Amino acid sequence: MNYKPDEAALIAYLYGELDGDEQRKVEEYLQKNPAEKTRIEEWSFARTALSNLQDKEVIAPPIMLGEDEVSMPFWKESYFRMPLGIAASLVVFLLAAKLVGLSLSYSPGEVKIGFGEKEKPVQQVPVLTEQQVGEMIHSTVASNNEMLKSSWNEDRKALEKTIQKNLNSNSNKIDKLMQTASLASQEQVKSFVGQLQNDNLKLMKDYMQLSATGQKEYIENLLVDFSSYLQEQRKQDLQLFQARVNKVEKNTDLFKQETEQLLTSLISTTGTNNQRRN
């Protein structure tokens, strides 16, 4: 049996798409040919590896499914639009020509297409020559210059006069002002100084008086305070002295009592001794 499966059969076997009879034949062939079997196993491994490539998760975006193109009228088709447009504009052109009247004219260098009646050509006025225009310009410029010159001179003279006048009046005013200012200032200074002296005197006098009364009051208060302090001190000293004297008195009394007690005890002891001896 010389059955040898071709590549298509091997692939179909790998994917289990062979019919039963052929499947068995290939299996027998692979058992006899370990090299081919190894190859099938290698493919199987490649398939296993590929199975690790997983699908990407994706969300279907909104796809606009418009109306069927069949329902579109034929005049909206792109290849109808342009000829229709041209035809429409030609109709409009011819209609306008019929209503208003078309005029075509051709002269060398120009073609004219117009609607309505032709305008009558305007009569041409004789044109001035270049020299005449130049002369006219020169004369007007010259007269204008003269006018400007005369008016400028007049203006200048008037301006000079007014300036001179103003200067004179201003200097006179300033002189008068200066004189009055110098006279007034001497008197004012004198009166001001005198007033200032008087004010100073008054101020000094008031100050001296005020300070004298203040000092007097202060000294009086001080003296009063001192005398009351002395009295108080004396009183306290007297009290202290009194207390000390009292204390001495007390001590003396106590000493007296103690001495008496001592004497009596001595006497009594001597008395008893004498009795015993007797």
Added chain:
Amino acid sequence: MNKTLPDVAMMHSDVLIVRAREGDKHAQGKLVQVWYKRIYNFSYKFFYDHDLAMEVSQKTFISMHRNIAYLQDTARFRSWLYTIAVNCCREELRKRKSNRSVSLNDLSPGEHEDSYQWETSGSRQENPERVLRQSELSDLLQACLMQLSEEQREVVIMKEYEGLKFREIAETLNVSENTVKSRMYYGLEALKRILERRKITQETIGYEL
């Protein structure tokens, strides 16, 4: 592969397909909801680029909406939808090749702040270390996939991740079943070598998980 609610809904979407074919906008919207994840993941694995995957998904479903009325056999909806997706992917690939510009995001997808990872939702209960390892392994495997030729990559993704039969893949790509199997054969051979080169072994995968 764990089946989620949309996966289950996808398996029972025959009624939806019939209604969508009759022009029911609501049913078409539902179909988008049910199939979006699959088409996005197919495109993502093909490009390894979130923005391109989003764009391809959007174009696929707009095309689905325009052409579903012409779908004759509702049983072939899956291969029909993947045909649209594959065509969109190829179109984007052509554009990219003609532009010859490289987006900065392509250099390290998922590492920048504005990456799609913020948009994706993950389970909070999962162990972060495990999630990180899984993410690293996914990046590594994705990089391996990117080393396959475009034709091989299409077939491998459709077979391994989308679970299409070889007959369906042949229908989708409009090639013979044998061509699909041949591409798969060379794809797996190439992957075997790439995994060896990157030292991804049984132990590595066991450790990673």
